[in-house]
Amino acid sequence: xxxxxxxxxxxxxxxxxxxxxxxxxxxxxxxxxxxxxxxxxxxxxxxxxxxxxxxxxxxxxxxxxxxxxxxxxxxxxxxxxxxxxxxxxxxxxxxxxxxxxxxxxxxxxxxxxxxxxxxxxxxxxxxxxxxxxxxxxxxxxxxxxxxxxxxxxxxxxxxxxxxxxxxxxxxxxxxxxxxxxxxxxxxxxxxxxxxxxxxxxxxxxxxxxxxxxxxxxxxxxxxxxxxxxxxxxxxxxxxxxxxxxxxxxxxxxxxxxxxxx
Amino acid sequence: xxxxxxxxxxxxxxxxxxxxxxxxxxxxxxxxxxxxxxxxxxxxxxxxxxxxxxxxxxxxxxxxxxxxxxxxxxxxxxxxxxxxxxxxxxxxxxxxxxxxxxxxxxxxxxxxxxxxxxxxxxxxxxxxxxxxxxxxxxxxxxxxxxxxxxxxxxxxxxxxxxxxxxxxxxxxxxxxxxxxxxxxxxxxxxxxxxxxxxxxxxxxxxxxxxxxxxxxxxxxxxxxxxxxxxxxxxxxxxxxxxxxxxxxxxxxxxxxxxxxxxxxxxxxxxxxxxxxxxxxxxx
Numbered sequence: 001x002x003x004x005x006x007x008x009x010x011x012x013x014x015x016x017x018x019x020x021x022x023x024x025x026x027x028x029x030x031x032x033x034x035x036x037x038x039x040x041x042x043x044x045x046x047x048x049x050x051x052x053x054x055x056x057x058x059x060x061x062x063x064x065x066x067x068x069x070x071x072x073x074x075x076x077x078x079x080x081x082x083x084x085x086x087x088x089x090x091x092x093x094x095x096x097x098x099x100x101x102x103x104x105x106x107x108x109x110x111x112x113x114x115x116x117x118x119x120x121x122x123x124x125x126x127x128x129x130x131x132x133x134x135x136x137x138x139x140x141x142x143x144x145x146x147x148x149x150x151x152x153x154x155x156x157x158x159x160x161x162x163x164x165x166x167x168x169x170x171x172x173x174x175x176x177x178x179x180x181x182x183x184x185x186x187x188x189x190x191x192x193x194x195x196x197x198x199x200x201x202x203x204x205x206x207x208x209x210x211x212x213x214x215x216x217x218x219x220x221x222x223x224x225x226x227x228x229x230x231x232x233x234x235x236x237x238x239x240x241x242x243x244x245x246x247x248x249x250x251x252x253x254x255x256x257x258x259x260x261x
Numbered sequence: 262x263x264x265x266x267x268x269x270x271x272x273x274x275x276x277x278x279x280x281x282x283x284x285x286x287x288x289x290x291x292x293x294x295x296x297x298x299x300x301x302x303x304x305x306x307x308x309x310x311x312x313x314x315x316x317x318x319x320x321x322x323x324x325x326x327x328x329x330x331x332x333x334x335x336x337x338x339x340x341x342x343x344x345x346x347x348x349x350x351x352x353x354x355x356x357x358x359x360x361x362x363x364x365x366x367x368x369x370x371x372x373x374x375x376x377x378x379x380x381x382x383x384x385x386x387x388x389x390x391x392x393x394x395x396x397x398x399x400x401x402x403x404x405x406x407x408x409x410x411x412x413x414x415x416x417x418x419x420x421x422x423x424x425x426x427x428x429x430x431x432x433x434x435x436x437x438x439x440x441x442x443x444x445x446x447x448x449x450x451x452x453x454x455x456x457x458x459x460x461x462x463x464x465x466x467x468x469x470x471x472x473x474x475x476x477x478x479x480x481x482x483x484x485x486x487x488x489x490x491x492x493x494x495x496x497x498x499x500x501x502x503x504x505x506x507x508x509x510x511x512x513x514x515x516x517x518x519x520x521x522x523x524x525x526x527x528x529x530x531x532x533x534x535x536x537x538x539x540x541x542x543x544x
Contacts, residue, residue: 021456021478021480022480023479023480024479024480024483037514139478140452140475140476142414142452142453143415143452143453143454143455143476146418203475203500203501203503204304204501204502204503204506205300205301205303205304205502205503206297206298206300206301206304206500206502207297207300207500207501208300210503228479229479230478230479231477231478231479232477232478232479232504232507232508232510232511234506234507234508234510234511235477235503235504235507237507237510238271238503238504238506238507238510239503241271241307241506242271242304242307242308242502242503242506
């Protein structure tokens with residue numbers, strides 16, 4: 001699952017504090033050290049506190065400042081809220097500043113599965129060839145703070161975006177096998193080619209959900225992601241290491257990069 | 262073979278005991294039970310697990326609820342677990358799992374399974390941990406030198422379906438009543454607020470924390486070590502060997518001394534299980 005000729009990218013990392021529990025050392029310099037330790041070349045990084053802000057704009061701009069000293073390794077993925085005035089100008093601003101993707105958090109913003117604004121945001125991202133990153137969950141349901149009531153992203157929300165025909169490349173993070181299969185097999189072959197899944201929350205043996213998905217939906221639909229600093233980065237690497245031998249040669253995908261590129 | 266492609270155990274060198282494993286059997290209601298068992302053994306071999314200390318909870322819900330297993334399912338599950346141990350004496354050890362509501366029958370089942378080789382007692386969620394109904398079972402555990410692995414929800418703030426769930430505070434009450442029994446508080450990464458657990462059991466020396474569970478929060482291991490120290494932590498995987506392996510790798514990078522890593526990997530388990538449990542490992 002590791003190609004010497006292609007950098008390993010962690011497509012699901014954050015910096016900054018989490019409002020519902022203490023997270024140790026969620027700063028960019030620590031993340032760079034973790035990338036070095038784990039043999040990861042670069043990370044797509046979101047702004048964790050901004051997930052829970054009404055207006056994600058200030059956090060997104062802070063993200064660029066935080067990552068600037070590490071710009072070669074840490075690539076900004078700012079958030080854009082499509083029911084906010086001038087959101088389209090924010091997409092342009094971030095694109096001009098070098099964002100590699102855009103994040104959106106429909107449950108945290110109270111946007112339903114068929115929200116028109118999300119489809120418009122998808123189209124804006126597609127025009128600029130920016131993948132749109134969605135997050136199913138931040139914590140296990142069993143440990144959530146009483147104030148953390150947004151709920152999980154729903155599979156229907158992903159299907160709606162994938163079916164809208166905007167051409168956007170979707171990266172869905174922190175999904176498990178059932179979620180992934182419900183969306184993947186609910187799309188046409190053409191629609192599936194625009195959806196990637198990070199492996200941060202897919203189980204390994206003995207259930208072998210990751211192996212199952214590699215066999216069924218294909219390794220090229222899966223992307224390396226860790227959800228640092230919330231989760232141990234070692235989980236994704238362990239999951240790959242525990243794949244059956246015949247599956248370890250497959251290469252994971254990178255959102256926005258067609259198979260074979 | 263306990264190795265990766267380069268001939269090295271993925272989990273690192275040295276013994277490794279999984280104190281919280283599960284297996285399945287044909288009465289467990291899962292058509293893939295053989296594959297699941299084989300997958301655990303294969304992944305365990307690649308990680309370098311020397312012993313899977315495992316239980317089967319009745320019929321896993323097929324013919325009675327997982328956490329409220331019928332007497333017949335209790336016996337069937339334990340028989341299946343003992344058969345697995347006999348089939349893999351080199352790497353499988355057995356808990357006897359009982360439902361405390363069976364009262365004398367549960368104690369008799371402990372006796373029966375200990376005679377057949379069980380090395381620990383597994384209690385799940387058929388009664389809350391502080392319930393007096395558990396006292397006779399704990400006395401039996403003490404008589405046989407068995408540690409008690411107790412299913413726990415980290416900080417129960419409400420009832421959860423299909424179980425009479427306990428948390429660290431509940432187990433602390435039971436452990437205080439039985440100071441000569443070692444209690445293994447199950448899966449700190451298995452759901453709920455583990456920091457509540459750490460505070461609840463910090464001062465209870467006969468409670469050990471097993472690190473298993475599907476959760477993978479950064480900071481959990483550091484907090485566990487700070488709360489109870491390496492001498493009261495036990496490595497385990499439960500239902501997700503990938504997060505178990507990840508925690509082994511995390512232990513390697515958080516600054517533990519080699520002796521402390523060994524304590525968590527196997528030495529603590531060697532100490533609290535009966536001497537006959539792992540005779541190839543030094544005391």
